[in-house]
Amino acid sequence: MDDKVDNNHRRLLTLDAHLDTPVHFGRAGWDFGERHDPAVEVAQVDLGRMVEGSLDGGFFAIFTDQGPLTPEGYAAAREHALVRSQLIDTTLARHADRIGIATTAAEARRLDAAGKLVAFKSIENSYPLGDGAAAMAALAQFQRQGVRLVGIVHGKNNQFADSSTDKPTWNGLSPLGRDWVREMNRLGMVIDASHASDATVDQMLALSATPLLLSHSNSRTSYDHPRNIDDARIRRIAAGGGAICASTIYLSELTMGPQRAALFDRLEHIGTLAPLDQAALSREWLALDAVEPLWQTSFEQYIASLKHLIAVAGIDHVCMGADFDGGGGLAGLDNVAHLPRITERLKADGMSDADLAKLWSGNLLRVLEAAEKRASL
Structure with a gap:
């Protein structure tokens, strides 16, 4: 890689909206602070490779798989999510000289200015929140623990909403899901619409007082799959001030x-x-x-998909969310050390430094700031 291009990448504040890396944080003998060899290690993100690829930070996800919609299921899922939230805190605390937890866009910028990496906390799948009033209390609890981005649903329908990859139960949001949207707005948390059904997205767009984010999604024009989103909805999300973060998944058939x-x-x-x-x-x-391979996607297909998102949404409404450590990655972009290749390619194709800055963090932080401003705690 050309040193000038690499330096251009390193001057940017670079954030990824969806890192599933906390799945590795509890591993005995595994150190997030090291650089692990991708030839022998399944993890795609660690502090060593974040520095190597100049990924300055991102949203570290508290993921919970979908289980039964029962009191017992909710209790087990909540315990899992709380343990993972604490695990993120304790893991990052061991490396506090290199990375810090941010809860606002301003804090992220301050950490970057101080030479530290940035960690936000997010939730993928709201299933662990439970039901009724207890769900809203749990959402507020996670907000107090530093979570700032929450996905309403995952691969199966839950108590809040329909998933893009399941048959409709609620035809969009459930009544509890509508309460969830309003509480997310009140708490100043960003709504993540990745994995949500079309009807769920439409209803969240209509109900939310803040912009929506798709933390790791692509356009159905690039690959026709319900997990992706159609161009008309991308335009509507952009018109509302939101953004779509380009992913490496579902640009080819899943094997x-x-x-x-x-x-x-x-x-x-x-x-x-x-x-x-x-x-x-x-x-x-x-x-x-x-x-x-899990995916047959080439680097060129990924770049074409990214450019399509920019053409549809506009450069002010696209961000980055590869889905590393959650099934993401592709040949030539299989861990965070390879991220400068994206900047190199976009720069060669004429993208300005100002637009690269928007793509890599500016748009994501703007959506976060919009949620912060609507909070009424």
């Missing part, structure tokens, strides 16, 4: 055979495995990648 599905299940529980079993999981994952 999810029985072996990969079993590996994903083990990966979600990698924190419970002994170091030797972790290493075995990494070997099996990478060996399967070599013969049956």
Whole structure:
């Protein structure tokens, strides 16, 4: 890579809106502060490679898989989410000289100015919040713990809304989901519409007093899949001040055979495995990648998709959310160390430094600031 281009990338404040890396934070013998070798390690993000790829930070996700809509299911999910939230705090605290937790856009900029990396906290899937008034109390609890971006739903419908990859239950938002939108606005938290059904997106657009964010999504024009979003809705989200963060997923067919599905299940529980079993999981994952990649997407396809988002939404309404450590990555962009390649390509194609700054963090922070301003705590 040209040194001038690399320096251009390093001068930017670069943020990714969706990092699933906390799945690795509880691993025995695994240190987030090291640079792990991608040839033998399944994790795609660590402090060493964040520095190498000049990823200055992002939203570290508290992910909870969908379970039964029962009191017992909610209780187990909430415990899982609270433990993961605390795990993010304790892991980052061990590296407080290198990375800090931000709860506002201004704090992110101050950390960057001080030479530190930036960590926001997010929730992927609101299922752990539970039901009724307790759900709103739980949302406020996570807000107090520093969460600033929340996805309403994941791969299956939950008590709040319909998912883009499930048959309709609520035809959009449930009554509780409408309360969720209003409480998100009151708490000054950004609504993440990735994974939401079209009807859910439409109703959140109509109800929310703040812009929506799609933390890791693409256009259906680039790849026709319900997990992506159509161009008309992208334009409506942009018109409301929101943004779509370009992902590396669902730009080609997902190859999810029985072996990969079993590996994903083990990966979600990698924190419970002994170091030797972790290493075995990494070997099996990478060996399967070599013969049956999760995605067939090329780097050029990714760049074309990113440019399409910019053409549809406008440069003020596109951001970055690769979905690293959650199934994201592609050939030539398989971990955060490779991120300068995106800047190199866009710069070569004539993108200005000002527009690169918007893409890499400015638009994302603007959406966060809009939510902050509407808070009425």
